Amino acid sequence: MGSLLRSEEMTLCQLFLQSEAAYTCVSELGELGLVQFRDLNPDFNAFQRKFVNEIRRCEEMERKLRFLEKEIKKDGIPMLDTGDNPDAPAPREMIDLEATFEKLENEMKEVNSNSEALKKNYLELTELKHILRKTQTFFDEAEFQHQAMHDPYLGEETMGLLGEESQRSGQPLRLGFVAGVIGREKIPAFERMLWRACRGNVFLRQAEIDKAMEDPVTGDQVLKSVFIIFFQGDQLKSRVKKICEGFRATLYPCPETQSERREMSIGVMTRIEDLNTVLGQTGDHRHRVLVAAAKNIKVWFIKVRKIKAIYHTLNMFNLDVTQKCLIAECWCPFADLDRIQQALQRGTERSGSSVPSILNRMSTKQEPPTYNRNNKLTQGFQNLVDAYGVASYREINPAPFTIISFPFLFAVMFGDMGHGLIMFLFALWMVIREKQLQAKKIDNEIWSTFFGGRYIILLMGAFSMYTGFIYNDVFSKSLNLFGCQCDKDYTPASLDNNQHLQLNPNGSYTGTPYAIGLDPIWSVALNKIAFTNSLKMKTSIILGVSQMMFGVALSFLNHRYFQRPMNIICEFIPQVIFLFCMFGYLCILIFHKWTHYTSDMAGNAPSLLIGAINMFLFNYPKHSKLIYSGQPGFQGFLVVIAVLCVPWMLLVKPFLLRYQARYGQPFDFADVMINQGIHTIEYCLGCISHTASYLRLWALSLAHAQLSEVLWTMVMRLGFMFDGFIAPFMLVIVFFFWAGATVIILVVMEGLSAFLHALRLHWVEFQSKFYKGEGYMFQPFSYEHILDHGGEEN
Amino acid sequence: MPELSFNIDHGYLEGLVRGFKCGVLKQADYLNLVQCETLEDLKLHLQSTDYGNFLANEPSPLTVSVIDDKMREKLVVEFQHLRNHCLEPLATFLDYITYSYMIDNIILLITGTLHQRPINELISKCHPLGSFEQMEAIHIASTPAELYNAVLVDTPLAPYFIDCISEQDLDEMNIEIIRNTLYKAYLEDFYNFCKNLGGATAEVMCEALAFEADRRAFIITINSFGTELSKEDREKLYPRCGNLYPDGLSKLSQAEDYDQVRQVAEYYASYRELFEGAGTNPGDKTLEDKFFEHEVKLMKQSFMHQFQFGVFYSYVKLKEQECRNIIWIGECVAQRHRAKIDSYIPIF
Numbered sequence A: 001m002g003s004l005l006r007s008e009e010m011t012l013c014q015l016f017l018q019s020e021a022a023y024t025c026v027s028e029l030g031e032l033g034l035v036q037f038r039d040l041n042p043d044f045n046a047f048q049r050k051f052v053n054e055i056r057r058c059e060e061m062e063r064k065l066r067f068l069e070k071e072i073k074k075d076g077i078p079m080l081d082t083g084d085n086p087d088a089p090a091p092r093e094m095i096d097l098e099a100t101f102e103k104l105e106n107e108m109k110e111v112n113s114n115s116e117a118l119k120k121n122y123l124e125l126t127e128l129k130h131i132l133r134k135t136q137t138f139f140d141e142a143e144f145q146h147q148a149m150h151d152p153y154l155g156e157e158t159m160g161l162l163g164e165e166s167q168r169s170g171q172p173l174r175l176g177f178v179a180g181v182i183g184r185e186k187i188p189a190f191e192r193m194l195w196r197a198c199r200g201n202v203f204l205r206q207a208e209i210d211k212a213m214e215d216p217v218t219g220d221q222v223l224k225s226v227f228i229i230f231f232q233g234d235q236l237k238s239r240v241k242k243i244c245e246g247f248r249a250t251l252y253p254c255p256e257t258q259s260e261r262r263e264m265s266i267g268v269m270t271r272i273e274d275l276n277t278v279l280g281q282t283g284d285h286r287h288r289v290l291v292a293a294a295k296n297i298k299v300w301f302i303k304v305r306k307i308k309a310i311y312h313t314l315n316m317f318n319l320d321v322t323q324k325c326l327i328a329e330c331w332c333p334f335a336d337l338d339r340i341q342q343a344l345q346r347g348t349e350r351s352g353s354s355v356p357s358i359l360n361r362m363s364t365k366q367e368p369p370t371y372n373r374n375n376k377l378t379q380g381f382q383n384l385v386d387a388y389g390v391a392s393y394r395e396i397n398p399a400p401f402t403i404i405s406f407p408f409l410f411a412v413m414f415g416d417m418g419h420g421l422i423m424f425l426f427a428l429w430m431v432i433r434e435k436q437l438q439a440k441k442i443d444n445e446i447w448s449t450f451f452g453g454r455y456i457i458l459l460m461g462a463f464s465m466y467t468g469f470i471y472n473d474v475f476s477k478s479l480n481l482f483g484c485q486c487d488k489d490y491t492p493a494s495l496d497n498n499q500h501l502q503l504n505p506n507g508s509y510t511g512t513p514y515a516i517g518l519d520p521i522w523s524v525a526l527n528k529i530a531f532t533n534s535l536k537m538k539t540s541i542i543l544g545v546s547q548m549m550f551g552v553a554l555s556f557l558n559h560r561y562f563q564r565p566m567n568i569i570c571e572f573i574p575q576v577i578f579l580f581c582m583f584g585y586l587c588i589l590i591f592h593k594w595t596h597y598t599s600d601m602a603g604n605a606p607s608l609l610i611g612a613i614n615m616f617l618f619n620y621p622k623h624s625k626l627i628y629s630g631q632p633g634f635q636g637f638l639v640v641i642a643v644l645c646v647p648w649m650l651l652v653k654p655f656l657l658r659y660q661a662r663y664g665q666p667f668d669f670a671d672v673m674i675n676q677g678i679h680t681i682e683y684c685l686g687c688i689s690h691t692a693s694y695l696r697l698w699a700l701s702l703a704h705a706q707l708s709e710v711l712w713t714m715v716m717r718l719g720f721m722f723d724g725f726i727a728p729f730m731l732v733i734v735f736f737f738w739a740g741a742t743v744i745i746l747v748v749m750e751g752l753s754a755f756l757h758a759l760r761l762h763w764v765e766f767q768s769k770f771y772k773g774e775g776y777m778f779q780p781f782s783y784e785h786i787l788d789h790g791g792e793e794n
Numbered sequence B: 001m002p003e004l005s006f007n008i009d010h011g012y013l014e015g016l017v018r019g020f021k022c023g024v025l026k027q028a029d030y031l032n033l034v035q036c037e038t039l040e041d042l043k044l045h046l047q048s049t050d051y052g053n054f055l056a057n058e059p060s061p062l063t064v065s066v067i068d069d070k071m072r073e074k075l076v077v078e079f080q081h082l083r084n085h086c087l088e089p090l091a092t093f094l095d096y097i098t099y100s101y102m103i104d105n106i107i108l109l110i111t112g113t114l115h116q117r118p119i120n121e122l123i124s125k126c127h128p129l130g131s132f133e134q135m136e137a138i139h140i141a142s143t144p145a146e147l148y149n150a151v152l153v154d155t156p157l158a159p160y161f162i163d164c165i166s167e168q169d170l171d172e173m174n175i176e177i178i179r180n181t182l183y184k185a186y187l188e189d190f191y192n193f194c195k196n197l198g199g200a201t202a203e204v205m206c207e208a209l210a211f212e213a214d215r216r217a218f219i220i221t222i223n224s225f226g227t228e229l230s231k232e233d234r235e236k237l238y239p240r241c242g243n244l245y246p247d248g249l250s251k252l253s254q255a256e257d258y259d260q261v262r263q264v265a266e267y268y269a270s271y272r273e274l275f276e277g278a279g280t281n282p283g284d285k286t287l288e289d290k291f292f293e294h295e296v297k298l299m300k301q302s303f304m305h306q307f308q309f310g311v312f313y314s315y316v317k318l319k320e321q322e323c324r325n326i327i328w329i330g331e332c333v334a335q336r337h338r339a340k341i342d343s344y345i346p347i348f
Helices: A019-032 A052-074 A093-149 A161-169 A184-197 A234-246 A258-314 A334-351 A376-388 A399-414 A417-432 A434-440 A445-452 A454-471 A492-497 A520-524 A528-561 A565-596 A599-604 A608-617 A631-660 A669-693 A696-714 A716-720 A726-769 A783-788 B002-022 B027-033 B039-047 B064-085 B090-114 B119-123 B133-140 B144-154 B158-164 B172-197 B199-224 B231-237 B247-254 B258-266 B269-277 B287-302 B310-334
Strands: A010-018 A176-183 A203-208 A224-231 A250-252 A325-333 A358-362
Touching: A010 A019, A010 A334, A019 A258, A019 A325, A019 A334, A019 A783, A052 A093, A052 A258, A052 B039, A093 A176, A093 A203, A093 A224, A093 A250, A093 A258, A176 A184, A176 A234, A184 A203, A184 A224, A184 A234, A184 B133, A184 B144, A224 A234, A234 B133, A258 A783, A325 A334, A334 A358, A376 A399, A376 A454, A376 A726, A399 A417, A399 A454, A399 A528, A399 A696, A399 A726, A417 A434, A417 A454, A417 A726, A445 A454, A520 A528, A528 A565, A528 A669, A528 A696, A528 A726, A565 A608, A565 A631, A565 A669, A608 A631, A631 A669, A669 A726, A696 A716, A696 A726, A716 A726, B002 B064, B002 B090, B002 B199, B002 B310, B027 B039, B027 B310, B039 B064, B039 B310, B064 B090, B064 B310, B090 B119, B090 B133, B090 B172, B090 B310, B119 B133, B133 B144, B144 B158, B158 B172, B172 B199, B172 B231, B199 B231, B199 B247, B199 B258, B199 B287, B199 B310, B231 B247, B247 B258, B258 B269, B269 B287, B287 B310
Parallel strands: none
Antiparallel strands: A010 A325, A010 A358, A176 A224, A176 A250, A203 A224
């Protein structure tokens, strides 16, 4: 087993597989998931390859399975997922599978078409039932109106001229009508069209059907209305019928007299009842078929996808001249060659072939893929690194260092025991219930992001509790665990009266420090921020410079591993000197100032900031305080060394290369020079800007502490202000508000922001010192991967 | 400066349509497609393009009409997505694109009912982009006036129809005239709309629509030879927004045979090229194909401009051409008639 520090050693292999054994061998390799096949026929179209017919058959099977799955889902039958992983079936079993699916599909289709016909019949009958019921009221009204029209008392003078005429002609008003059912949303357009096409000579009545009806084809619920149209004459009749057809209204015969209608209605009711029983029987049959299919469908899917994957892989192979043997090329980890050999042996045995499969190592100039063996804890951190760029083959992998440094830098910005605890507990819950949660397969992007990073969050929470302990912050309050080490002047009584306490360490300090972390007395002092700022700023610089120095040191390991001594002399050494002269020295001064200046000397301690500026300007005013004698001289020396490192980095390597290439090898000096110039400028400016960039550790930490303090004073403290019986209720309300805001703003939002900043510090400030990230990922042929991704890849 | 605020309203959709455009099949894809032996091969190759699994759920055996339906469905889904997310004036612009499909549908339905075809069969042949509510009731109309009063008056096509209202019965000739009059009014209206939008949209779209208008004028003229359409009537059908207007159109209206049409085209550099390249001998490209090629060229150019609506129009047109190409290749493959399989019109 290799380590995580460098990616696995890979080797290119050639495989000779007997044609009859190739299928089983590839199947075994798929279960193993350790080889990445190369496509040896990149110029061939998908449909010109050897096993295209088999793939097509698999696709056809998949289509049938998808059809069955859709039907199963439609009926809401649970699909049994036993989690077992059947082997890829032998090629000859494919025919059995095909026959099974074919039979099921046909059966399903038959059942569907039967039930569709029945449902259509049922729908028609229900519609007819509604028509008979609703039209009754229409006719009743019409009857009434008709009577009103012939009412003798209506007075002749109110009758129009035409009305008089029609009466005189003595013909009774003979109206025809059609009745039918139409989709409710089409009614307005339907009405308008009727009016226009028949010039207002028809009379439409409509009533809504309350119950939604099922469309037999799509299975959707649709709302419909009953309508009845009265008109006069045959021409209008045909026209009305055409319009009805155009709007997909279904027309039904409706008898004219009430008794006939009643009779029909009774007939319809009995037929509906008959149909209901038949429908129930077809439904049961369908259910039985589907339940039987649901038991096996997952296993079938796995089998078909495995077959398909095997043939896809076989399509990448070459046939040798004798056509008896398939040739494949693949990348595989050197350490696993034995396991691969064994898998091949198993495959050959299973196929019953007598000729063994042969695995040959090949030498190649191609860059091998990068393969890191991760476990579930390291995988999350590896993903963070890979998101920036996959490591070049065998270069140092930052992931193992990231496992500690990432949560730590996060925690520096997020330091609060309370918030850290919430984060830690949430991650712990995900880690403990890992198996159950994984089995649920929740397909939510946000959730899967959090779940995928559960170990990162766990560590981030734990580290935040630690830094919170050092900062002595729990939801912005301090703990007094070891006894406050300040003068007895500050008693609770005296603190209550002193609203503007400025803590002066000089004089109030007892002499023995608070055991671990920040003395809790600072939490009541007004100058707390001034104190913590100084502390956190300096810590940030120290952490930053050490991480960058570590990064540069890793570049040394890379140079040594790849045997590039020139890079060590021309890049690594000047880089270390440059970084040390500028910022390593500053860190030493910080430690010196912490250890050598006591609180009573604080008043005349030299300022490091001014000191650093003076150092680069070579300017030491007379009254400036020096830390040690000879400081100007030594600092001047450091700056000169650092400046000298720049041409060292810039010029030495290109000229050395040109010297080496003096015997006429092709060599582009300008190209090398520009390249080196870019790297030099990047490094030198980078050192300065990256150091400044690490100050974000302080800035975010300050922001986080202040925000949580604001939340406490502006919200939670209100809860303590009430008196009397209302106090407990208000306290509860205020508490919930405060707790919600804490989780949403301080834990989630601030956590995300600190996460991004920590990520940036690793990608840019740390990895730029040594990491190339120009490799490509090892993507082995693995059933596990193919099945997890639903076989959607081609 | 409409460019300044263009992206606020339409930037997302422009980006989307430019992304869709990248999925238009390339020359390399066509080279692969013409090598197909069966429609199944065609499907397999289309799967590796942006069409993805659009045929995965179709049972074998595959037919060309299924491929056609599915491709059209994909375009319609994309178009509807654009239409549902757009703001004015892009919304109106996209509606204008659908009007041409509405005209086609109306003509299809009237012709169909004239030949006593059942309406359901016709409806399934209609382009979904041009469907409208009253469409299916179109067969109640027997004269253009009825057609207008009963069906078209509520549709956006109503103003285009004013010129064809008459009490004559609908017959073949009549329908052709209606189609061309509608198209003429539509093109002119669309042209003016784009011109009023101004900016890069006007620049790109006026060129595209001018070409469309001229193409129609040429085709109408050529198709009218040997029919009873009089010269005056013919002149009324020419869309008057192209490069041919006014001189070219008046000359065209006097043309009596193909050579005279060609002489008119001589005066216009871009059209001269098309007529010169076209021929009826085997191996030559037809005039129709030359027009399509020129259209593809114009549409591709419109993607060079930014902050304009022309890309939406161009995308639909290019996709239509792509459908025609694939169907052509599909038909050649299905009928095992490979001699002319290369006469598709490559896009990129």
